[in-house]
Amino acid sequence: MALKLKYTDDVFSGDRKYQMVQNPDDTVSLEDVTSYSEEGTMIDSTLILQLVKTMTNFVSNTTVFNADGSITETGENGVKVTQFQADGSIIETLTDGDNNSLSKKTRFMADGSIQEDLI
Numbered sequence: 001m002a003l004k005l006k007y008t009d010d011v012f013s014g015d016r017k018y019q020m021v022q023n024p025d026d027t028v029s030l031e032d033v034t035s036y037s038e039e040g041t042m043i044d045s046t047l048i049l050q051l052v053k054t055m056t057n058f059v060s061n062t063t064v065f066n067a068d069g070s071i072t073e074t075g076e077n078g079v080k081v082t083q084f085q086a087d088g089s090i091i092e093t094l095t096d097g098d099n100n101s102l103s104k105k106t107r108f109m110a111d112g113s114i115q116e117d118l119i
Contacts, residue, residue, distance in 0.1 A: 011038040
């Protein structure tokens with residue numbers, strides 16, 4: 001199963017709004033009544049576990065230095081390809097054993113520090 005590469009936040013104006021709802025057992029629940037112009041990505045424990053497994057279980061069994069200057073690392077859980085770009089940026093692509101894209105990110109220098117972006 002491929003992980004999503006783009007996650008978004010909820011989009012709304014002002015503060016989140018909640019309404020108190022009386023429960024039959026004399027407790028109160030909070031209901032989100034915020035007006036969203038766009039709902040973001042729902043992140044649950046299943047997604048978090050997939051991300052953690054992907055990051056912690058990648059162990060390289062073989063490393064190949066390719067003629068184009070890129071590096072290919074193959075492990076039990078997939079393949080990571082690191083490409084060095086002419087502008088100095090670095091692109092890393094991680095795929096699982098079925099060649100499904102798990103993540104792709106770029107690293108580059110900006111304002112004297114290293115920046116990382118998912119792409």
